[in-house]
Amino acid sequence: MTIHYYRKGQKVRFTNEFKVAGVLTDPTTVTCKVMNPSGDITTYVYGTDAALVKDSTGIYHVDVVCNLKKEWNVRFEGTGTCVAVDELTVGVASVFP
Numbered sequence: 001m002t003i004h005y006y007r008k009g010q011k012v013r014f015t016n017e018f019k020v021a022g023v024l025t026d027p028t029t030v031t032c033k034v035m036n037p038s039g040d041i042t043t044y045v046y047g048t049d050a051a052l053v054k055d056s057t058g059i060y061h062v063d064v065v066c067n068l069k070k071e072w073n074v075r076f077e078g079t080g081t082c083v084a085v086d087e088l089t090v091g092v093a094s095v096f097p
Helices: none
Strands: 004-007 010-017 029-035 041-045 052-056 059-066 070-079 084-093
Touching: 004 010, 010 029, 010 070, 010 084, 029 052, 029 059, 059 070
Parallel strands: 004 084
Antiparallel strands: 010 059, 029 041, 029 070, 052 059, 070 084
16 A cells, blocks of 8 residues: 655545446445544534535545644545445655644
């Protein structure tokens, strides 16, 4: 797995595609969980939280300002019409405190 690195304080767009048999499909429920390096988890639910955005059928994103150094973990979950889970990790670095 390749970890992409960003600078502390940078806004990072996390995007996920949900597919059924290779076709982009909207899950019944879309959830995105973001865990910062301190272990704090923020949960976004599409249709409830404006931060979780639907770009088009089956494609969703959330923008996060990564204000702590080290690894950030993101988990997208789909239920219902498209049951899927995808996780990714990014690194955040800075020579400044």
